[in-house]
Amino acid sequence: xxxxxxxxxxxxxxxxxxxxxxxxxxxxxxxxxxxxxxxxxxxxxxxxxxxxxxxxxxxxxxxxxxxxxxxxxxxxxxxxxxxxx
Numbered sequence: 001x002x003x004x005x006x007x008x009x010x011x012x013x014x015x016x017x018x019x020x021x022x023x024x025x026x027x028x029x030x031x032x033x034x035x036x037x038x039x040x041x042x043x044x045x046x047x048x049x050x051x052x053x054x055x056x057x058x059x060x061x062x063x064x065x066x067x068x069x070x071x072x073x074x075x076x077x078x079x080x081x082x083x084x085x
Contacts, residue, residue: 003017003018003020004016030042030044030045030050033049033082034074034078034081034082036054036077036078037054037070038053038054038067038070038071038074039052039053039054039071039074039075039078040052040054041079041082049079049082049083051075051078053071
């Protein structure tokens with residue numbers, strides 16, 4: 001932010017300005033609490049968890065069964081560590 005300290009109507013060549021740098025204090029919304037190969041889990045401000053699927057890579061080795069099992073394993077691992085018994 002650039003701020004003029006005093007108005008000097010008679011002598012425009014001798015005006016004084018102050019530069020103030022401000023830092024944003026905004027916290028990250030919905031921070032990641034788990035990042036895996038198949039999904040990411042974020043925590044909302046109210047404390048709820050939200051699973052988000054990552055893009056599916058359909059290469060030559062892709063099978064639906066392997067993908068579904070990988071999602072299951074990651075979801076189980078993530079929730080086991082995030083949810084208290």
